Amino acid sequence: MPKQDRLLLLSDLMLLLVAVVWGTSYGVVKNALVFYPVLGLLTLRFGMTFVVLSPALLHLRHANTRTLRGVLIAGMLLLGIFLCETFGVLLTRAANAAFLISLCVVLTPLVEWFLLKRKPGRVEWGAVALSLLGAWLLANDGKFVFNPGDALILAAAFLRALNVCVTKRVMGDSALPPLSVTAVQSGVVAFGSAAVALVFAPGQWQHIPALADHIPFWISVFYLVLACTLFAFFAQNYAIKRSSPTRVALLMGSEPAFGALFAWLWLGERISVMAWVGGGLIVVASMLATVRWGKTAPVELSVGSA
Secondary structure (H helix, E strand, O other), X not given: OOHHHHHHHHHHHHHHHHHHXXXXXXXXXXXXXXXXXXXXXXXXXXXXXXXXXXXXXXXXXXXXXXXXXXXXXXHHHHHHHHHHHHHHHHHOOHHHHXXXXXHHHHHHXXXXXXXXXXXXXXXXXXXXXXXXXXXXXXXXXXXXXXXXXHHHHHHHHHHHHHXXXXXXXXXXXXXXXXXXXXXXXXXXXXXXXXXXXXXXXXXXXXXXXXOOOOHHHHHHHHHHHHHHHHHHHHHHHHHHOOOOHHHHHHHHOOHHHHHHHHHHHHOXXXXXXXXXXXXXXXXXXXXXXXXXXXXXXXOOOOOOOO
């Protein structure tokens, strides 16, 4: 097998593994929240990530003021995303969270139209309609009532779509390595979560569970840091440079399916046929929205998950 084909196969396998990892993250977060509150968990997870990635901050000395401002804005958006996602996972099923967060893929063209003035095509409009139908079927098994957790996950999906456009501008206007951007964003999420806890919710600021007495919690934390953050960021950046946009979109579109499957197998969540159909429609809509039909611009994918 030629070297180029081997690299393409490797990138495909890495993307598929990222989809599995991010899909399982919703269940892992829900398990960790049994032991530790939302804001404390976010501070711990992203504080550890920030420490590991801190050497990448050296590249910031070459960045201009506009780039630094853009990176900080992206960090604030990421803080909002994870606040909504993590509180949302606490209040809804992990399967719902995995499916509903994929709406960010079909919301992105709408946000891009508003901010970057690129009008969505007919296929993208169709994907938006299909995803809304899927969300309606998924929410409470077809009842047109969303619980608070579902609403927070939808807010996170919108913020993810907004973050795609902001990150696109930041990365397009600068030569900063992606890991440097990720390091700043991780620091903003960690310090932001700590600040919100101290000012608005002191009860969320608790002693860190002891390692010896809370091994399941620490397994979840290390999985979130090492697999869902550090590995996933590296793998996605590696694969996007080597795969076509269509292959990337199709592989990453499987994330919610893995999330629901993991919630069903590991957490024992009951998922009705109607909910599976709704989630499947969202996955199909995600694929339609990210696959470029005709001569259009390449796909830009955001970095980040629960």
